[in-house]
Each structure stands twice: as structure tokens, then as C-alpha cells.
Amino acid sequence: MISNKVWNTIRDKEEIVDWANLVWSSKVIPRHQFILWLAFQEILNTRDRVKKYMEILDSSCLLCEGNExxxxxxxxxxxxxxKLWNKFAKNIEMTRFPEDWKEIKEVSMKKAKCTKFKSKIFKYGFGSTVYNIGRERNARAFSRNQRSLKQTWDxxxxxxxxxxQTWRRVPKNxxxxxxxxxxxxxxxxxxKDTVFLAR
Ligand SMILES: [Zn+2]
Known part of the structure; x- marks a missing residue:
């Protein structure tokens, strides 16, 4: 008989493996991996976390007004x-995309297990989107060059x-x-130079 405690530990481990599959996937480039890893573990130094060990005057969001x-x-x-996730969902041809970060993580973990072409694009685009949200947040925090929503998406x-374009095995349908x-x-x-796979 597995005790609840042990069972929960196993379940937690499974979840870690699930997101590790996504974060360390070959379809997520190293530059995107670190922030994705932090975001998945929810250990990014967002202002609400910083506030716990450092006195900061303002813990509001840098990308909009009125939210922590x-x-x-x-x-x-x-x-x-x-707004970025909406554009992403459209491009990846998903009719419904979750709004909640926890749910977004769950959906992306499921996608990470799949090797279909669409899932590969999902992984790449997902990593890139998370990275760019973090990039934009930091640009505002450290007064570096800011991009608009459109520029970020582009x-x-x-x-x-x-x-x-560098992928060499491209399914044709x-x-x-x-x-x-x-x-x-x-x-x-x-x-050009691409091997087509019959479907
Ligand atoms: Zn905000």
C-alpha cells in the first residue's frame, strides 16, 4: 500500500519530469531554456517575491498598471x-488557449510529450514567447530598449x-x-533541400 505522502511525492516527480521534457527539449533553444525553467518552477524574481526579502517601494507590474x-x-x-498568447494560439491553430499560467503550463507539458510537427512548432514558439515576455519585463525594469506588443510578437x-526553416524533415500536408x-x-x-515525409 502506498501512503498518501509517498504517492504525492511520486506525483510531484512526474510533474517535474513533464516540464523538464518541455524545458530541455531540443526544440527549445538554450537561450530560452533558463527563463522557461524559472517560470515553470515559479522561482523567477518577480516583484512579489523580491518584496519578501528586500524592501521595495513598488511591487506593481512593469508591463501594465494596477496589478501586482x-x-x-x-x-x-x-x-x-x-495578447501574445492569443496571437500564438492563432498561429499554432489552437481554437482554445488557457488564460491561467498554471493551465498554460499543463497544456504545454502535454504538447511536450508529442512529437508531431505541430507540437514541435508549439514547443519552439512557446519557449520563444515566454522568453520574450521575460525580456520585455526586464527591459522595463532595467531601462533597456523597450518593444511594443507588436514588435515583441514580430x-x-x-x-x-x-x-x-532549418528543419530538414518536414511533413507535407x-x-x-x-x-x-x-x-x-x-x-x-x-x-529546397528538404526531405519530404509521406504521410
Ligand atoms: Zn501587468
């Missing part, structure tokens, strides 16, 4: 992140686009062509 900066808010349901698309189009990958570029 907590990890759920930064990556989940609020204007800057949720940057994510450009990044994913450049990466997808209508659904995947839609994905290419969404990420601005040109037909000519992908078909």
Missing part, C-alpha cells in the same frame, strides 16, 4: 501576455520562422502548410 507582479500575472491572464515570429504560412515560412525555402 506575480508569476501568474506576468505569464498568464493579463493584457501583455494574454520578433517571436521572426525567430520561429528562422528556426523552422495541408495542415502543416497552414502552419508554415502562419509563421511566414515560404514554400520555396522549405521545399
Amino acid at each position: 507582479e506575480i508569476v501568474d500575472h506576468l505569464f498568464g491572464n493579463y493584457s501583455f501576455a494574454s 520578433n517571436i515570429v521572426t525567430y520561429c520562422n528562422a528556426n523552422i 495541408e495542415q502543416n502548410w497552414n502552419l508554415y504560412r502562419n509563421w511566414n515560412v515560404s514554400y520555396q525555402k522549405v521545399t
Whole structure:
């Protein structure tokens, strides 16, 4: 008989393995991995956490007004992140995308287990989006050059686009062509030097 305590430990471990699959996936580039890892463990130094060990005057979100900066808010349901997630969901052809960061994590962990082409793009785009939310937050915290929402999104698309073009095993079917189009990958570029897999 497994005690509840042991069972919970096992379950926690499984969850860690699940997000580790995503964070350390070959489809998430090293530059994106660190922030993704911190965001998944919810140990990013968001202002609500900093406040616990350091006196800071302001713990409000740097990307919008009137909210405390907590990890759920930064990556989940609020204007800057949720607008990016909406664009991301559209590009990846998902009809429903969760708003809550915990739920977003769950969905992404499920995707990480899948090796379909769409899931590969999901992993890459997901890592890139989390990275860019963090990047933008830090740009505002440390007064570096800020990007607008549109510039941030364009940057994510450009990044994913450049990466997808380097993939050499590209399945050929209508659904995947839609994905290419969404990420601005040109037909000519992908078909050149590319091995097509029959479906
Ligand atoms: Zn905010």
C-alpha cells in the first residue's frame, strides 16, 4: 500500500519530469531554456517575491498598471501576455488557449510529450514567447530598449520562422502548410533541400 505522502511525492516527480521534457527539449533553444525553467518552477524574481526579502517601494507590474507582479500575472491572464498568447494560439491553430499560467503550463507539458510537427512548432514558439515576455519585463525594469506588443510578437515570429526553416524533415500536408504560412515560412525555402515525409 502506498501512503498518501509517498504517492504525492511520486506525483510531484512526474510533474517535474513533464516540464523538464518541455524545458530541455531540443526544440527549445538554450537561450530560452533558463527563463522557461524559472517560470515553470515559479522561482523567477518577480516583484512579489523580491518584496519578501528586500524592501521595495513598488511591487506593481512593469508591463501594465494596477496589478501586482506575480508569476501568474506576468505569464498568464493579463493584457501583455494574454495578447501574445492569443496571437500564438492563432498561429499554432489552437481554437482554445488557457488564460491561467498554471493551465498554460499543463497544456504545454502535454504538447511536450508529442512529437508531431505541430507540437514541435508549439514547443519552439512557446519557449520563444515566454522568453520574450521575460525580456520585455526586464527591459522595463532595467531601462533597456523597450518593444511594443507588436514588435515583441514580430520578433517571436521572426525567430520561429528562422528556426523552422532549418528543419530538414518536414511533413507535407495541408495542415502543416497552414502552419508554415502562419509563421511566414515560404514554400520555396522549405521545399529546397528538404526531405519530404509521406504521410
Ligand atoms: Zn501587468
